[in-house]
Each structure stands twice: as C-alpha cells, then as structure tokens.
Amino acid sequence: MSRTSARETAMKLLYEYGVTGTLSKDSLENAPDVFDTDSLDENNMRYIDHIVTGFPEKCGEIDAIISTHSKSWKLERIAKVDLAILRLALYEILFMADIPAKVTINEAVELAKKYSAEKSYQFVNGLLGGYLRSGGDK
Template sequence: MGRRAARETAMKLLYQLEIQRDDREQQVQYVLEEEKLTENDTVYVNEVINGVYSKIEEIDALIEKHAKGWKINRISKVDLSILRLSIYEVCFREDIPFNVSINEAVELAKKYSTEDAGSFVNGILGKVSKIFPVHVDGSNE
C-alpha cells in the first residue's frame, strides 16, 4: 500500500473518530481489516492513531496557538484531522522527515478539504516548524 496510502487511512480514521465517538479500538480494527493493509502499514496506522490520542491535548494546544483567531471547534473536522496527524508526526515521530509530513498534509488538505485548506494547513505547520528545528536532511532534531 505504501506510507502515503497508510497516512491517508490514518487521516480518514482520525476524521471518523471525530465524528463517531464510539469505541475507538473497534473502529480502528474494522478499518484495518477492510483496508487490507500490510503489516508495516497496520503498525503505522495503529501507532499514529494511538499516538495522536495520547498527545491530543498538546497537539490541540499547538493548533490553537498557531491558528490565530481559530478555536479547535471552528476548524473543519477534516482540516483538524490532517493537522493532528501531521503535528503528531512532526513532534513525536523521528522516522518521518519533517518536510514529508508537511507536504503530505498539504496534499491531503487539497484532496479532502476546501480550496484554501492547503494554505491554512501549511501556514499552521510552518509556524509549528519554528518550534521544532529541522536538520538540513529534513529530519527532526
């Protein structure tokens, strides 16, 4: 499937979990069975979903801090899911280069959200990037 498709599955799951606040484990398990992911992709999706929810207060605080004039409840659920995923990758995963997370988030926003969403997501992630310095090779410090 590949990391891009697994990232897209994780974003869709985060969105679904924002809409349907039922049993998270059950929803994740169902989607993973339906998607027929590779073992590596299944591990990635599980780690991202669990990671986002374990750090959601920190992630949401970063979003609100850098989305001037926007409260979490005013941000579209699609954009919020994309931002949470990308900020989790940037801040808490060392195996994903920073620039890859941002580029993928912008592409997801363009694909699944409004015309202006790519710029909105890029703007917030650009501000977050100033908090987490990036090496020349694009990896997190």
C-alpha cells in the same frame, strides 16, 4: 499500500475521532468501503497502530499547538477534516522521529488538497510551517 495511503487511512480514523470521540482500528474492519484493509502491509499497519494507540494521550498537547498557531481560529471553528490532517501531521512531527517534518507537511498539504475545501491546504501549510519556524520541530 504506500505510506501515503496509510496516512490517508490514519487521517480518516482521526476524522472519525473528531466526530465521534472514539479512535479504534475496529473501523478498518467495520467500514471496508472507506478503508482499504486488503492493501495494508505490516509496516503501514504498524504506522496506523502507532497513531491509534498514541494519539488519544497526546491529543491535548497537539490541540494546544493547533490553537496557538491557528491565528484567532478557535479549534471548534476549524473544519473537522482540516483538524484531522493537522492532528496527524503534528503527531508525526512530534512523535515519529523517523519521518522528516518536510515530508509530513507535504503529505498534509496533499491530503488537504484532496479532502478539504479549495484553499484549506494553504491554512494547513501555514499552520504547520509556522509551528516549525517557531522552533517546534524534532
């Protein structure tokens, strides 16, 4: 599995978190039609595990950044898939120093193009770019 596919899996887990309030790797086994667990290699499983174990503690900090940079959009009004993409990207930017921020933003934009509304990628790109321009990078 490529890192792009692992990101997609992590985004789906964060989407589930946004809907249910629960974040667990159990979903990988319980929904094989949604998550392609057969192709998870050890490296990408560690990436997903890092997010699943680390995100809940950092969610408040990440959501505060999203609120600050969303230009009058309340967190509750942001589409859940966009919120999952933004949360994943900001988690990578803040807590995964081995991933360049520009790569993270490019991948987030691609996820938005694939899973979200037609122009959501512009919102995702603008928010993440604004955050980095404000000095919020690694």
